[in-house]
């Protein structure tokens with residue numbers, strides 16, 4: 001093999017490794033750092049963090065609303081509340097924010113939106129509050145798994161995240 005050809009291969013290999021590393025960072029790792037409590041900190045801007053936490057409080061209100069509506073046997077209200085946090089609600093996420101999220105976080109997040117759509121569908125075919133509450137309990141497995149593994153920090157904060 002000529003030297004130029006070898007160099008060409010070497011360069012391609014280096015570029016390919018670089019691309020894979022970049023893809024890994026963007027798609028799998030996101031912008032994260034470990035935390036002393038054992039969870040992974042997802043680093044966001046202060047605004048993004050406030051927005052995500054606001055959405056989280058909204059999710060808790062949804063869970064509360066669905067629980068009460070199910071107990072009242074109000075399946076229409078269950079549908080309305082669940083649909084409002086379904087996949088449609090996730091479609092407006094900014095690409096800049098999505099890039100910072102690790103793959104598992106995105107998967108759990110999207111899985112949660114999808115699970116609420118599935119719950120809305122279930123509410124169209126059942127009148128049984130216990131069935132809704134049982135599914136709600138399963139959906140909340142996503143909330144608890146994500147909370148067990150992740151916390152949110154502010155990027156560029158040079159001190160250890162509190």
Ligand code: HEC
Pocket residue numbers: 053054056057059060063105106108109112139140142143144146147150151152153
């Ligand atoms: C993909 C990950 C993920 C999922 C799924 C998730 N959360 Fe969270 N949630 C977080 C993170 C990260 C925080 C911040 C925790 C921290 O920094 O200590 C948080 C914080 C919260 C907070 C606190 C908000 C505040 O103002 O501090 C509430 C309430 C909450 N989540 C509710 C829920 C509920 C209810 C669900 C399920 C329906 C849910 N979350 C699903 C990741 C998730």
